[in-house]
Amino acid sequence: xxxxxxxxxxxxxxxxxxxxxxxxxxxVSAADADAILDLVTLCDLAESGESTYTIDEVSTDLAxxxxxxxxxxxxxxxxxxxxxxSHLPTLQMALGTIHLRPGSAAAVAVDILDWLRETAADFTxxxxxxxxxxxxxxxxxxxxxxxxxxxxxxxxRMRIVVGADVDGPALPKGVEIRGVAGEVDLRAxxxxxxxxxxxxxxxxxxxxxxxxQAAVGMCPDLSLWWLATVDGAPAAGLYxxxxxxxxxxxxxxTLREFRGRGLGAALLRTxxxxxxxxxxxxxxxxxxxxxxxxxxxQVRHKHQQE
Numbered sequence: 438x439x440x441x442x443x444x445x446x447x448x449x450x451x452x453x454x455x456x457x458x459x460x461x462x463x464x465v466s467a468a469d470a471d472a473i474l475d476l477v478t479l480c481d482l483a484e485s486g487e488s489t490y491t492i493d494e495v496s497t498d499l500a501x502x503x504x505x506x507x508x509x510x511x512x513x514x515x516x517x518x519x520x521x522x523s524h525l526p527t528l529q530m531a532l533g534t535i536h537l538r539p540g541s542a543a544a545v546a547v548d549i550l551d552w553l554r555e556t557a558a559d560f561t562x563x564x565x566x567x568x569x570x571x572x573x574x575x576x577x578x579x580x581x582x583x584x585x586x587x588x589x590x591x592x593x594r595m596r597i598v599v600g601a602d603v604d605g606p607a608l609p610k611g612v613e614i615r616g617v618a619g620e621v622d623l624r625a626x627x628x629x630x631x632x633x634x635x636x637x638x639x640x641x642x643x644x645x646x647x648x649x650q651a652a653v654g655m656c657p658d659l660s661l662w663w664l665a666t667v668d669g670a671p672a673a674g675l676y677x678x679x680x681x682x683x684x685x686x687x688x689x690x691t692l693r694e695f696r697g698r699g700l701g702a703a704l705l706r707t708x709x710x711x712x713x714x715x716x717x718x719x720x721x722x723x724x725x726x727x728x729x730x731x732x733x734x735q736v737r738h739k740h741q742q743e
Contacts, residue, residue: 462552465506465519470495473508476516476536478681483539484571485594489680489721497654505556509545517541520549524560525641531557531566532639535577546580567639590638591726596683599713599720606703613669614707617662617676623649625664625671633673633690638725652676656687663707665691665700673700677708683719684712 481488506521522533533553537546557566570577627648634640662676672695677686
């Protein structure tokens, strides 16, 4: 697997300058979805040579009630920049991202960063903003550092090329992996992943309705969802999507009491086999470098066994 380090920088909230008309920032709308997809894909390709962003994810992001977004129009067509900030009230923090068309003036990103900080302060005065970027994007890293940002988290983007001979996992006694269909299975998946990620960095519990809107919105193909059960009880779950450049594992979680039994590896093998069947041999996922469950070590061990 190839590791592509991801950074999360926190920017202290200072006194942002008032927004003015000459900044050319405007509120994002659903009509911007295609242009946002084009811009984010362009940025991803410049940073890592690949992109997993889809129009379903764009639409789901724009529908989030906790998110505010802005764009900067490119006079040549499309967008120069897109940014969003989302409030996590239970954690007293905000998450945000700035996407700037490669080759654009850095001053645009400075203006947007002011907007991020100002908007976060509107949510809750004094709140911090955690901004995600790739460590290969030197310009954005410098921007956050100049604004007083510090690295608070690293993520790895991992990928594997699945061989044609991949098969499903050998399951221990009492363990079953089954597909997801209907609300009963969706509620079981929600209960598993919401609980499994309770101790994960920046996790915010969601109601079933909130989770379903986001998860199914981003990963609408339920044939790429699986639940692992132990003696009939839901114990682990995985869901993903067919992205432009291969398969993408969006979420993989195991309940604490069932960890260490190989359920996560079994679900990964199940997804790998299905992606390969669909002629998507390149499969990717993102892993928190300091994940408290030891998921990074498990994925590395899984790769070494292949």
